[in-house]
Amino acid sequence: MRKIERIFVHCTASNQNWGTKELWAEFKAKGWKQPGYHYVVTADGGVHQMLAVEEVSNGVKGYNSTAINVAYVGGIERPNKKIVAVDNRTPAQKATLRKLLGILHKKYPAARIMGHRSIWGEDNPKKWEKSCPCFNAVEEYKDI
Numbered sequence: 001m002r003k004i005e006r007i008f009v010h011c012t013a014s015n016q017n018w019g020t021k022e023l024w025a026e027f028k029a030k031g032w033k034q035p036g037y038h039y040v041v042t043a044d045g046g047v048h049q050m051l052a053v054e055e056v057s058n059g060v061k062g063y064n065s066t067a068i069n070v071a072y073v074g075g076i077e078r079p080n081k082k083i084v085a086v087d088n089r090t091p092a093q094k095a096t097l098r099k100l101l102g103i104l105h106k107k108y109p110a111a112r113i114m115g116h117r118s119i120w121g122e123d124n125p126k127k128w129e130k131s132c133p134c135f136n137a138v139e140e141y142k143d144i
């Protein structure tokens, strides 16, 4: 069994209508053999498993061997052709994420739930190399 120390929350930084097919195409285009996430939550609130938890996904460089990576589809908008990072989770995605994280944390109670950007600290946005998942996951899920 893998030792799970962290459960990372991500956004896919993609169009919000994407599903696993589009995500797989993107990962393959990057030359990745493993997907970026174990679980993906689509805009309709559906959960899609892309990889068994015992396998290592490609979510946070340097942390993957002890991590489970979970993502919601979305996280960007394109006003005036610019790309802006934004928490655009649908109510269905919010509900499913909370439920999924609850299930995972029950199975791995020693694991910390955090956002991708949380590895650089939630208190200092200047240190974030990425804004993913575009909200403070440590704060939002501290009760789980």
Ligand SMILES: [Zn+2]
Residues within 6 Å of the ligand: 009, 010, 011, 059, 116, 130, 132, 133
């Ligand atoms: Zn991420």
